[in-house]
Structures are given as C-alpha cells and as structure tokens.
Amino acid sequence: MKWWKKVLFVLLIIIGLLLVLGTWYKNKYAMEMVMERTVNRPELNRSLVIATQGSAFKDSITFGIINHFESDSLFIRIIDVSGLAKVNLDDYDAMVLMHTWENWKPPMAVGSFVDKLKIEQKNKIVVLTTSGEGSSKIEEIDAITGESILENVPAYTEKIISELEQILRPKDN
Structure with missing residues (x-):
C-alpha cells in the first residue's frame, strides 16, 4: 500500500471515530424537549x-x-x-x-x-x-x-x- 493510501486510511478512521464519539456525546448529554x-x-x-x-x-x-x-x-x-x-x-x-x-x-x-x-x-x-x-x-x-x-x-x-x-x-x- 502506498504511503498516501495509508495516510488517507488513518484519516478516515479518525473521522469515523470522531463522528461516533460526537453522536454518543450528543445522545448522552443532550437536553430533552419540553412539552408545552x-x-x-x-x-x-x-x-x-x-x-x-x-x-x-x-x-x-x-x-x-x-x-x-x-x-x-x-x-x-x-x-x-x-x-x-x-x-x-x-x-x-x-x-x-x-x-x-x-x-x-x-x-x-x-x-x-x-x-x-x-x-x-x-x-x-x-x-x-x-x-x-x-x-x-x-x-x-x-x-x-x-x-x-x-x-x-x-x-x-x-x-x-x-x-x-x-x-x-x-x-x-
């Protein structure tokens, strides 16, 4: 595998982890809606x-x-x-x-x-x-x-x- 493919692969993994972490954080700590x-x-x-x-x-x-x-x-x-x-x-x-x-x-x-x-x-x-x-x-x-x-x-x-x-x-x- 060429070096730029390895770098791209690592970047994609990092972006994927950040998305998963962000989604988890939002679901865990987000405020619920209040019914009027x-x-x-x-x-x-x-x-x-x-x-x-x-x-x-x-x-x-x-x-x-x-x-x-x-x-x-x-x-x-x-x-x-x-x-x-x-x-x-x-x-x-x-x-x-x-x-x-x-x-x-x-x-x-x-x-x-x-x-x-x-x-x-x-x-x-x-x-x-x-x-x-x-x-x-x-x-x-x-x-x-x-x-x-x-x-x-x-x-x-x-x-x-x-x-x-x-x-x-x-x-x-």
Whole structure:
C-alpha cells in the first residue's frame, strides 16, 4: 500500500471515530424537549412564561415554581427553549429562562432571544444557566449559575421564586 493510501486510511478512521464519539456525546448529554403546557387560565391578571430544557434537574425546579404559584392568580406557560422565537415577552409579566451551557455557549435559540431583548425586558427575566463548572453565563444577562446537581434543586428553586416574587410584586402607582 502506498504511503498516501495509508495516510488517507488513518484519516478516515479518525473521522469515523470522531463522528461516533460526537453522536454518543450528543445522545448522552443532550437536553430533552419540553412539552408545552399551561397552568391556570390565560385570562388571569398576571402571567409567567417558563422556558426550559428537559432534564431531571430543570424539571424539578419547574415543578417547584409551579407548585409555589399555582394557587395564586397567575397564568403559567411552560415551553421548550427552542420555542423562544415565538415568545413576545411583552405579553408576560415575568419569565424564567433555564438552559444548559452547550459547547462553550448558550443554545442558539437562547442566544438569539437574549440578543433581541430590550433593556426594560431584561428586568423581568430570571435566568438559570447550568454548566459543567457551574459559572458560565451570557455576559449581558444577570443570571443564577450552577451545576445540575439534584440535591441543590430546593436552593435554586427558592432563589428563583424569590426573584420572581420581586418582579411580580404589584407596582405602586
């Protein structure tokens, strides 16, 4: 076999291994899609949208937020972050945005959504960004950051609820 055929053969093996490794990584660590659902009636005076990704950690936090607010007169809509392009934040009083840092950046839908936000809209969002080391976040957004460790769900849920209560508090005239 000629030397260039050997080099080509080795390169093809390396490319094949990288594809297999990439596919395995994506299947193992990719976030699940969240089924859109609502809690309470849309006619209520206040509204909250929760944009999240499917994982045991984020699902538990979402459940905690819903459990806390479902008896209030608050309409809650839960969506997958992939649907952020269809969200008009002016239609909601508050938003929780939970996402995982992927490949050293936020998911494309999250980055695009945040890039289009007006300054006043940023004040009605509570962001939770999870990452391997627990400190990554979008630069221009104030965010809660951490790792997706299930035993930390109550602390993160409490912090998000506390921030939401500040945002949803009736404004003095």
